[in-house]
Amino acid sequence: MPQLVDAAQAAVASGPADPAAQMEALVREFQRTAVERDQQGGTPQAERDRIRASGLLHLVLPARHGGHGADWITAFDLARRLARVDASLAHVYSYHNLGVAIPRIFGSEEQRHHYEAATVREGWWWGNALNPLDRRCHLVADGDNYLLEGEKRFCSGSHDAEILPVTAVDQASGALVVLVLPGDRAGIRLHHDWDAIGQRQTDSGSVSFERVRVFRHEVLGSRSDAATPFGTIRACLTQLNLAHIFLGIVEGGLEEARACLLGQAAGGRSHDPHVIQLFGELWLQLQGAAALVQQAAVPLQQAWDRGPALTAEERGACALRIAAAKVATSRAGLDITSRLFELVGARGVTRGLGLDRHWRNLRTLSLHDPEARKVEVLGAWALHGQWPEPGFYL
Known part of the structure; x- marks a missing residue:
């Protein structure tokens, strides 16, 4: 089909590690099974693993930490390209990119550098349990640290994610705070209860938290009262x-x-x-x-x-x-x-x-x-x- 719109306004460097070329290869691969997988639903495990292996989880992370250092124009354009054949994969992949930006927005410089470097080093996939209108999660002081209790709906990409950003109401201040937790932390339960007519492979169901230990350094900042x-x-x-x-x-x-x-x-x-x-x-x-x-x-x-x-x-x-x-x-x-x-x-x-x-x-x-x-x-x-x-x- 003739090109529908102009190309992205910012391109990445060509070569073996060119993110645009990597995404194009994945799109061709995923296109072959997109219809069948849409009908099946569930977690697209094999496809997520292919994205992991491609290095595209590092797309928007700074070059100083080993990332591609791509800008948002490039990141959005690649997600759009993937959405042409598989909107579910585009959804969970792009939410990962939004996730790795969270420490820069809400955290300290020390937290930002820690999570950016560790994401590249460990190959983390970031999920999502941020739904700010669902305030059933509460953060309660427990000595020098905290306990997290409650549930979140619409947690896209939470299954098979190493990192789970969460918003919770701080019981002491009433503020909606942003946390960053390991997805396998004891007390976190991922529920297979996503049953929508579309976006069927996004795992956008609910997550419950039962006395989940939260360490002080895992609390970034407030989302409800941003100072700037x-x-x-x-x-x-x-x-x-x-x-x-x-x-x-x-x-x-x-x-x-x-x-x-x-x-x-x-x-x-x-x-x-x-x-x-x-x-x-x-x-x-x-x-x-x-x-x-x-x-x-x-x-x-x-x-x-x-x-x-x-x-x-x-x-x-x-x-x-x-x-x-x-x-x-x-x-x-x-x-x-x-x-x-x-x-x-x-x-x-x-x-x-x-x-x-x-x-x-x-x-x-x-x-x-x-x-x-x-x-x-x-x-x-x-x-x-x-x-x-x-x-x-x-």
Whole structure:
């Protein structure tokens, strides 16, 4: 299919360790089993191991610790490329990249350097038990350290993860604090209770914590009362990451529909004027959403590079662009992936083709957080010039 959007705005160096080349090889490999694995659900263990072996777990980690030192534009673009064939793997892999950034945002310099170096040295995969709206986890003082009790929902990628970031309510202060725990710590129980229509290999079920020992150095900082705009940048990273996955899902679905049309031996459906017009309409829809996603990537990288010097206005401008990109990509994507069957015809509904997974995955992931809230914030900016207040999803 002709290139739908421009390439990533920042490329990594070519050569044997080129992350883009490594991801392209994995995408070709994973594409062969994507439909079957989507139908099976469960943990994509073999595929996670292949990502581990590739070295791509070190993508955004600094070169001084042995990482690739890639920027977020590159990281998001690689996740988008993977999402074209397997949105579940793109989800858990990109959440790992978001995870390794946590110590820089919430921790001390000492904690940041420790976790970055150890992740490269030990080959850790970072999971996720951060859900900030689920406040059933409580951190209780126990001598010089703590005990963690409670449960978290929607813990994507928690299975087979060596490191599990967690948010918990500090019983003493009431603050929502960020912890970093080994995934095999005694008292942590991972539940196989994820049963959604889409994103079926993300292990996004629940995790329970029963008197889990937490050492003082494993407590990073507060997520509820960030002292600086940079302390709230995690939400911007997560939202733009999701927008890129949405974009990849739609690109992959449209590419598969095109391959079906061009591969049909009889009927000449690809030459039907109505089919050509519909394909053009869907392609045009995608271009607008893709442009907004690309326009948001550079300000996000600039905000990340600013670090603690990031201002509230800079952060607000970045968040507005990301909100526009995510809403536009979700809306266009849900429409496009639901109309792929109009392009392909009756053959498009066969289970073996798996064309429906693109809509199911996007519908599932698009419910991560309320779209209406983003539109309201965009309206307040467009009408009154009002900057958005930082939040868990904005």
